[in-house]
Amino acid sequence: MRILVTVKHVPDLQSQRSFTEGRVTRSGDDGTMNELDENAVEAALQLVEAAGEGEVYALTVGGPDAVAAVRKALQLGVHHAIHVSDEAIADSDVFGTATVIAAAVRKVHEEAPLDLVITGMAALDGLTSMLPTALAAELDWSQATLASALSVADGEVTIERHLPDAHETLVAPLPAVVSVTDEANKPRYPNFKLIMAARKAPVAQWSLADLGVDASAVGKAGARTVVVDASPRPAKENRVKITDTGDAGTQLADFLIEKGLA
Amino acid sequence: MTTVAVLVDHRDGAVTRPSLEALTLARTLGTPVAVWLGSAPAADAAALLGEYGATEVRVVDAADARVASRAAAALGAASADADVVLVISTFVTKEIATRLALATGAGVVVDAAGAELVDGKVETFQTVFAATWDVRTRIESDKAIVGIRPNTTIAAPAEAAGAATVVDVEVELPATRERITHVEAVEQGEGVPLAEAPVVVSGGRGTGGDYALVTELAELLGGAVGASRDATDEGWISHEHMVGQTGTTVTPALYVAAGISGAVHHRGGMQASGTIVCINMDPEAPIFEISDFGVVGSLFDVIPQAVARIKEHRGA
Ligand SMILES: Cc1cc2nc3c(=O)[nH]c(=O)nc-3n(C[C@H](O)[C@H](O)[C@H](O)COP(=O)(O)OP(=O)(O)OC[C@H]3O[C@@H](n4cnc5c(N)ncnc54)[C@H](O)[C@@H]3O)c2cc1C
Ligand SMILES: Cc1cc2nc3c(=O)[nH]c(=O)nc-3n(C[C@H](O)[C@H](O)[C@H](O)COP(=O)(O)OP(=O)(O)OC[C@H]3O[C@@H](n4cnc5c(N)ncnc54)[C@H](O)[C@@H]3O)c2cc1C
Numbered sequence: 378m379r380i381l382v383t384v385k386h387v388p389d390l391q392s393q394r395s396f397t398e399g400r401v402t403r404s405g406d407d408g409t410m411n412e413l414d415e416n417a418v419e420a421a422l423q424l425v426e427a428a429g430e431g432e433v434y435a436l437t438v439g440g441p442d443a444v445a446a447v448r449k450a451l452q453l454g455v456h457h458a459i460h461v462s463d464e465a466i467a468d469s470d471v472f473g474t475a476t477v478i479a480a481a482v483r484k485v486h487e488e489a490p491l492d493l494v495i496t497g498m499a500a501l502d503g504l505t506s507m508l509p510t511a512l513a514a515e516l517d518w519s520q521a522t523l524a525s526a527l528s529v530a531d532g533e534v535t536i537e538r539h540l541p542d543a544h545e546t547l548v549a550p551l552p553a554v555v556s557v558t559d560e561a562n563k564p565r566y567p568n569f570k571l572i573m574a575a576r577k578a579p580v581a582q583w584s585l586a587d588l589g590v591d592a593s594a595v596g597k598a599g600a601r602t603v604v605v606d607a608s609p610r611p612a613k614e615n616r617v618k619i620t621d622t623g624d625a626g627t628q629l630a631d632f633l634i635e636k637g638l639a
Numbered sequence: 640m641t642t643v644a645v646l647v648d649h650r651d652g653a654v655t656r657p658s659l660e661a662l663t664l665a666r667t668l669g670t671p672v673a674v675w676l677g678s679a680p681a682a683d684a685a686a687l688l689g690e691y692g693a694t695e696v697r698v699v700d701a702a703d704a705r706v707a708s709r710a711a712a713a714l715g716a717a718s719a720d721a722d723v724v725l726v727i728s729t730f731v732t733k734e735i736a737t738r739l740a741l742a743t744g745a746g747v748v749v750d751a752a753g754a755e756l757v758d759g760k761v762e763t764f765q766t767v768f769a770a771t772w773d774v775r776t777r778i779e780s781d782k783a784i785v786g787i788r789p790n791t792t793i794a795a796p797a798e799a800a801g802a803a804t805v806v807d808v809e810v811e812l813p814a815t816r817e818r819i820t821h822v823e824a825v826e827q828g829e830g831v832p833l834a835e836a837p838v839v840v841s842g843g844r845g846t847g848g849d850y851a852l853v854t855e856l857a858e859l860l861g862g863a864v865g866a867s868r869d870a871t872d873e874g875w876i877s878h879e880h881m882v883g884q885t886g887t888t889v890t891p892a893l894y895v896a897a898g899i900s901g902a903v904h905h906r907g908g909m910q911a912s913g914t915i916v917c918i919n920m921d922p923e924a925p926i927f928e929i930s931d932f933g934v935v936g937s938l939f940d941v942i943p944q945a946v947a948r949i950k951e952h953r954g955a
Contacts, residue, residue, distance in 0.1 A: 510737040519816040546821035601746025606775040621936025626944020
C-alpha cells in the first residue's frame with residue numbers, strides 16, 4: 378500500500394492571523410501543519426499498518442517555512458517528505474495549487490504506483506474544501522471526499538460520508554483521492570523517538586522545473602481570482618456583559634425585544 | 640448584458656429561502672436564469688422563481704446528480720451562456736463548482752457574503768479567519784462562479800416580475816467511476832435547517848445533555864437548534880446540529896450560545912452572525928469576547944426567565 382498525504386502549512390488558529398498586502402502573513406513562528414491534515418496522516422498510517430506493508434509520503438506546497446508541515450508529518454510517522462517550493466507558486470488559487478500538487482503526485486506515482494492520495498477536509502486558513510476535488514479532476518483519478526470512515530479492499534476504497542441530507546456509502550476504484558473529516562479517526566501524538574528522527578530525516582525539495590510545470594500556469598500569473606483588499610473587521614461596539622443576580626433572563630429578553638429580535 | 644445562472648436549492652419540490660436570496664443577489668448583477676436539477680418543478684415553484692426575477696427555469700432532469708462530476712455536467716449544460724454562476728455554498732456545491740470551473744476555466748470564490756460587478760468583473764466579499772478579517776476578491780476570468788452563504792442577502796421579489804419560462808435542457812451525463820452503494824436519508828427536523836435559520840440557539844457541554852430549554856427558546860424565536868462539537872460527540876444531539884469550522888457555518892441575524900465556551904473551532908462557524916448573545920457560568924469563557932450581550936449565569940436560570948419575559952411581551 379503506497380499513500381501520499383497532502384499537508385498544508387497554515388497560521389496557527391490560536392495566533393493573531395492577518396494579511397499583508399493581500400497575502401496571508403505566514404511566519405515560521407505562528408505556522409503549523411493544518412490540524413485537519415493530522416486526520417489524513419493518521420488515516421494513511423492506519424491503512425499501511427493494517428496492510429502490514431507500505432509507505433506513506435507527506436507532501437506540502439508552500440514557501441520556505443512550509444517545510445515545518447512535513448517535519449510534523451515525519452514526527453507522526455510518515456516515511457518520506459516532499460516540499461514543493463518556488464517563488465512562482467505564491468498567490469496561487471485553488472486550481473494553481475492543484476496543478477502543482479498533481480504534478481508532484483504524478484512524479485511519485487511514476488517511480489512506483491500510488492494507491493491513494495489522502496487530504497484533510499479543509500485547510501483552516503483558505504477553508505474552501507475545493508482542493509481535493511480539483512486534485513482528483515487534475516489527476517483524472519476517482520474521488521471519495523469527506524470520509525468519516527474508510528477502508529480499502531480488492532482495489533477499491535469504500536467510504537462513509539455524512540452530508541446534511543443523507544448518509545452515503547461510496548465506493549471508488551484505486552487510485553483515488555480521498556479527503557477525511559475530523560471524525561475519521563483520532564490522530565496520534567508524536568513520540569520522542571520519531572521527533573528525534575524527524576529532525577534529521579531528509580526532505581526532498583522540488584521546484585516547478587523539477588515537476589515540469591510551466592510557471593505561467595500557477596501563482597499570480599495563472600490565478601483566476603485575486604485578493605484586491607483585506608482589512609481587519611472593527612471590534613464590536615456597545616458590548617454588554619452582566620452577571621446574573623436574579624433578573625438577567627429578563628434583561629436578556631428586553632435586549633432582544635429592543636433589537637427587534639424577539 | 641450579464642446572464643447570471645442560479646443553481647436552485649430545493650427540498651421536497653419546494654424552493655428554499657437561500658435560493659430566493661441568491662436570485663435577489665443575481666438581479667443586482669444581471670439577468671437571472673434559474674437552473675433546476677431533478678424532475679421538473681411544480682407550477683407554483685416555477686412561478687415563485689419568476690417572482691424573484693428568474694426569466695427562465697432551465698430543468699435538467701438528472702435525478703442521479705449526487706456525484707459532483709455529474710451534477711457539474713448538468714449545471715454546465717444549463718449555464719453555458721452564463722457569465723456568472725451562483726450556487727448556495729455547501730460542501731456538495733463546492734465540489735460541483737470546482738468541477739464546473741475546471742471544465743470552463745471559470746474562477747471560483749466560495750462562502751461569499753456578497754458580490755458586485757466592478758468594471759465588468761465580479762468582486763466578492765468574504766469574512767475569513769473566524770470572521771476577524773474582511774476580504775474582497777476579484778474574479779479575473781471571463782466566467783465567474785460564486786458560492787453564496789445563506790442569510791447574507793435579504794430575499795425580495797422583483798419589482799417588475801414576469802413569468803419564468805420553463806425550458807428542458809438535454810444533456811448526456813458522464814459515466815462515473817465512483818458508485819454510491821447506499822444512501823440513508825437523514826431525518827430532517829421540523830422547522831428551518833440550521834444553515835438557513837434567521838436565528839440559531841446553540842447548546843454546549845453546559846447543557847449537560849438537556850436540550851429542552853435550548854429547543855424551547857429556539858422555537859419561540861423561530862430559529863434552529865445548534866450545538867458544539869462536545870455535545871454532538873457526547874451523542875446528546877445529532878451531528879447535523881454541530882456549528883463550527885468542521886460543522887455547519889451559520890450567519891443568522893441572532894446567535895445564542897448557551898453553555899458553550901467559544902473555542903476557536905466553534906467561533907469559526909458562527910462569528911459572522913449579526914447579534915451574538917451568550918449565557919455562561921464562567922466569566923472568563925472566550926465566548927464573551929465576541930458577544931454583544933453576555934450573561935454570566937446558569938442557562939437553567941436565565942433561559943426560562945427570558946422565555947417568560949418574551950411571552951409576556953408578546954401577549955401584551
Ligand atoms: C483566506 C483565503 C481565501 C481564499 N479564497 C480562495 C478562493 O475563493 N478561490 C480560490 O481559488 N482560492 C482561494 N484561496 C487560495 C487557496 O486557499 C489556496 O490555493 C490553497 O492552497 C488551496 O485551497 P484551501 O486552502 O482552501 O484548501 P482546502 O481545499 O480547504 O484544503 C483541503 C486539503 O487540501 C490539502 N492542501 C491544500 N492546500 C495545500 C498545500 N498548499 N499544500 C499541501 N496540501 C494542501 C490539505 O490536505 C487540506 O486539508 C484562498 C486563500 C486564503 C488564505
Ligand atoms: C480539528 C478540530 C475541529 C473542531 N471542530 C469543531 C467545530 O466545528 N465545532 C465545535 O463546536 N467544536 C469543534 N471542535 C472542538 C472545540 O475545540 C471545543 O472542544 C468545543 O467547541 C467545546 O464545546 P463546548 O463549548 O460545548 O464545551 P466546553 O468547552 O467544555 O464549554 C462548556 C461551557 O459551558 C459552561 N457551563 C457549564 N454549565 C453551565 C450552565 N449551567 N449554564 C451556562 N454555562 C454553563 C462552562 O462554563 C463552559 O464554558 C474541534 C476540535 C478540533 C481539534
